[in-house]
Amino acid sequence: MAADPRGVLTGQHYLDGNHAACEGALAAGCRFAAGYPITPSTEVVERIAQRFPTMGGVFIQMEDEIAASITLQGGVWAGKKALTVTSGPGFSLMMEHVGLAAITECPCVFVNVQRGGPSTGLPTLPGQADMMQARWGSHGDYEIIALCPQSPQECFDFAIKAFNLAETWRVPVMLMMDECVGHMTERVVIPNAEDIEVVERNFTKKKPGEYKPFDAGDGWVPEMAKAGDGYNLFVTGLTHDERGYPVMNHHAQEKLVHRLVDKIRKNADKICEWEEDGIEGAEVVVMSYGITSRVAQRGVEIAREQGIKVGTMRLIVAWPFPEKRVKQIAPTIKSFVMPELNYGQMVFELERCVAGMTRTVLVPHGGGEVHDPQVIANAIIEAARGKN
Amino acid sequence: MTTTEIKFGGLGGQGVILAGIITGKAAALFDNKEATLTQAFGPEARGSACSAQVVVSDTPILYPYVTRPRVLVSMSQDAYTKFSPQIAQGGMLLIEQDMVKPDPIPNEAKVFGVPATRIAEELGRRMILNIVMVGFFTSITKLVSVDAMRKAVEDSVPRGTTDLNLKAFDRGFQWGEKLIH
Numbered sequence: 001m002a003a004d005p006r007g008v009l010t011g012q013h014y015l016d017g018n019h020a021a022c023e024g025a026l027a028a029g030c031r032f033a034a035g036y037p038i039t040p041s042t043e044v045v046e047r048i049a050q051r052f053p054t055m056g057g058v059f060i061q062m063e064d065e066i067a068a069s070i071t072l073q074g075g076v077w078a079g080k081k082a083l084t085v086t087s088g089p090g091f092s093l094m095m096e097h098v099g100l101a102a103i104t105e106c107p108c109v110f111v112n113v114q115r116g117g118p119s120t121g122l123p124t125l126p127g128q129a130d131m132m133q134a135r136w137g138s139h140g141d142y143e144i145i146a147l148c149p150q151s152p153q154e155c156f157d158f159a160i161k162a163f164n165l166a167e168t169w170r171v172p173v174m175l176m177m178d179e180c181v182g183h184m185t186e187r188v189v190i191p192n193a194e195d196i197e198v199v200e201r202n203f204t205k206k207k208p209g210e211y212k213p214f215d216a217g218d219g220w221v222p223e224m225a226k227a228g229d230g231y232n233l234f235v236t237g238l239t240h241d242e243r244g245y246p247v248m249n250h251h252a253q254e255k256l257v258h259r260l261v262d263k264i265r266k267n268a269d270k271i272c273e274w275e276e277d278g279i280e281g282a283e284v285v286v287m288s289y290g291i292t293s294r295v296a297q298r299g300v301e302i303a304r305e306q307g308i309k310v311g312t313m314r315l316i317v318a319w320p321f322p323e324k325r326v327k328q329i330a331p332t333i334k335s336f337v338m339p340e341l342n343y344g345q346m347v348f349e350l351e352r353c354v355a356g357m358t359r360t361v362l363v364p365h366g367g368g369e370v371h372d373p374q375v376i377a378n379a380i381i382e383a384a385r386g387k388n
Numbered sequence: 389m390t391t392t393e394i395k396f397g398g399l400g401g402q403g404v405i406l407a408g409i410i411t412g413k414a415a416a417l418f419d420n421k422e423a424t425l426t427q428a429f430g431p432e433a434r435g436s437a438c439s440a441q442v443v444v445s446d447t448p449i450l451y452p453y454v455t456r457p458r459v460l461v462s463m464s465q466d467a468y469t470k471f472s473p474q475i476a477q478g479g480m481l482l483i484e485q486d487m488v489k490p491d492p493i494p495n496e497a498k499v500f501g502v503p504a505t506r507i508a509e510e511l512g513r514r515m516i517l518n519i520v521m522v523g524f525f526t527s528i529t530k531l532v533s534v535d536a537m538r539k540a541v542e543d544s545v546p547r548g549t550t551d552l553n554l555k556a557f558d559r560g561f562q563w564g565e566k567l568i569h
Binding site: 012013014016124180183184185186187291294295297298301369370373 | 413416417423425426427428449452453
């Protein structure tokens with residue numbers, strides 16, 4: 001389906017990543033947002049609050065992030081596409097409700113404009129240290145999807161992708177931006193509404209009485225209904241059966257939670273997305289994501305100028321992780337090199353998938369700025385020589 | 389030109405960030421170049437010297453920050469003191485000449501001055517000094533085309549002030565042209 005033209009600001013713009021993410025959400029059909037302002041993410045909801053009245057959307061500034069992340073889900077069950085926006089400390093507060101969205105299969109989008117942490121950390125400077133939290137931050141077994149844009153254009157594009165994935169799989173989707181991408185201003189091209197593909201919610205055509213809100217049938221993802229349309233909707237964080245009613249035993253747990261996990265794991269091939277270049281014949285492959293992938297590309301160029309055969313793998317979807325592809329590449333190269341604006345997060349997942357088939361080298365950075373490309377180049381060169 | 393780093397510095401309220409946005413927008417939207425704008429957001433952005441940084445390039449910009457500006461546009465003495473040591477060897481230093489005394493001149497930079505505030509006052513609005521500076525920048529550096537810059541000014545200033553802002557741009561541009569010819 002094409003986007004609703006009311007939300008689409010077709011044309012060429014000079015926008016920062018935060019404003020571009022807002023425009024992507026609007027183009028994807030987001031018409032409800034709840035948030036609590038926090039640097040460096042505030043411009044996303046500032047613009048949403050400004051833009052929504054012209055297209056019938058509702059933005060509520062809540063008392064805190066806990067409230068924002070549950071109000072978000074009320075909006076979804078009322079039938080809207082919805083998002084919330086935050087950064088590190090607010091993301092921590094939202095974790096309980098990420099789990100609620102996972103177990104109630106509430107399709108929604110969490111935007112995290114990452115800053116340096118832990119705690120209050122570096123409010124105005126970039127980090128990429130919430131990547132594990134995005135995946136594992138709430139308790140219990142569940143899966144989410146996380147996307148990592150590297151430019152304002154991708155903040156726009158991936159915001160649409162985030163909503164489409166949320167609706168397709170009925171999971172919370174994390175748009176994992178960072179302060180650098182969020183506050184960086186570049187050209188953003190917004191297509192015509194009819195050229196933007198959006199996935200609409202799969203509302204049931206069954207009659208009330210026949211419909212069970214958590215019955216996935218032979219597939220992975222149950223159809224949805226809107227509260228107030230006459231359907232019997234029981235939505236709880238407790239383990240539940242197809243009707244949504246709490247059932248406190250291991251049979252119900254196995255049936256529900258196994259599906260929540262497997263609907264992503266068994267469909268990872270359809271969800272995983274990355275860009276790769278020069279892998280064949282490479283000695284070293286640089287894996288990166290978000291703003292770091294741009295800086296890493298410069299490091300790769302420097303290393304290539306010195307005759308090193310370097311391939312690249314840039315994660316567009318960080319979670320689920322492209323395990324299958326990594327396992328294909330690992331035995332063919334001397335080493336993976338992974339720069340991140342943290343002291344080691346996604347590199348652990350890389351190591352797990354590599355499973356000893358080759359070496360992995362982390363190029364850590366605590367955040368507050370981006371890597372010096374020369375440092376990444378040095379790590380590549382040393383990895384090619386087997387020295388680090 | 390492949391990649392050029394530009395930094396605009398001045399006092400909060402002088403329109404420093406808008407000067408950066410206009411330059412980046414002109415290059416990215418109207419000259420079909422790549423242009424990445426970053427700005428300081430911390431407490432340092434709320435003190436005496438604030439800045440906007442623009443990287444303009446013919447190829448995709450991988451490293452987004454300005455480290456050694458080829459061109460520094462300084463609208464205040466504080467900004468000059470803070471940012472001028474960063475200027476690239478033999479780079480260009482463009483100053484609001486009534487506000488900035490460039491002493492010493494770092495890294496053998498070439499200095500070009502314009503009385504932007506006085507020109508803006510003559511036109512009746514002191515606050516358009518940033519647009520005078522943008523016009524001056526256009527003529528001195530030739531990094532972005534005049535047409536693109538004028539379009540970016542039109543696209544960026546509040547409605548109803550377009551003519552005044554374009555006048556300010558032209559006056560700054562002419563001052564620069566006289567200086568270099």
